[in-house]
Amino acid sequence: MPSIGPHRGTLCRPPPSSSTRAVREDWEKSFNARALAQTLGLHGYVTLLIDGNHGQQSQRAFLKVDHMRGLEDYLERGMDAVIRPGEIHTAFGFLPGPADPKAPDIIDMYGRALTDLMRRCAFIVVDCDRIDGTQWENPNTMAGGLMRPLVESGGARIAFRMGQTGSQTDDGLDALASINRPDRTLVIGQAAAGTKPHGDAEWRGLLRGLAEYAGTDVWDGTGADLIERRQPGYAKGMEPDWLKAEAGWCGADPARWKNTERKRGWPWTRRRG
Secondary structure, three states: OEEEOOOOEEEEEOOOOOHHHHHHHHHHHHHHHHHHHHHHHHOOOOEEEEEOOOOOOHHHHHHOOOOOOOHHHHHHHHHHHOEOHHHHOOOOEEEOOOOOOOOOOHHHHHHHHHHHHOOOOOEEEEEEEEOOHHHHHOOOOHHHHHHHHHHHOOOEEEEEEEEOOHHHHHHHHHHHHHHOOHHHEEEEEEEOOOOOOOOHHHHHHHHOOOOEEEEEEEOOOHHHHHHHOOOOOOOOOOOOHHHHHHHHHHOOOHHHHOOOOOOOOOHHHOOOO
8 A cells, every 4th residue: 555645645465366365355455445544534634545446446335435426526626526524434535536447547637636635635545456566667557657656756655465475475575676665665464364473573574675564464354344344444442553553654643542532623624725
């Protein structure tokens, strides 16, 4: 997931090696993006989630946003087109992908929207599709044409979810080597239910010189239960350590996660220029 600026973010991942794992990783990855946006919003940051996988648009489907609403609306109407938290029962605003996922200028559309939004939101989380070295080198892809310029200019960071076995790890390490920005890249390990997670020292050894490490998400059914109940993320004060570490790495103040008392006001009610 790249993260835009000291207070911005995008999510991506290495390619899966099988269709079965691809399905599982799709909802795990998309949940991670929502959970990050949700915890940032719950802790007082004006946060926007963008559906950056313009073909699949799983966030649009999960949040039940009409297919007639799209990225094009923002380019025409600005913040009036952003779907507010109250409409989708979240702590974050939402901008869906394009209504026409085959539009020829999609990369430019996302770029123009992000350039404007970066001055309006504390955090932007962009849920992106998987990434590999070939895409990173190709300026005609979302990875090479949108994410890479943002990362290399210091305007974004990337958070990866990486499995701990076989090709999951190998493909992930290859992608990290292609990106070659350990100062702008974070990895959240993921362990399937019933498997023993790698220790932190083992992960840090694997990632040395490639990325920072936030911790491991053990897929023990908690996330699946939240998805089944159509919850956008963890309740305030119930976030796992890896998610709190990810929020801090994106630029949030870790002290906010130590004091979970509900504060008055709602960040989306404050006008931003």
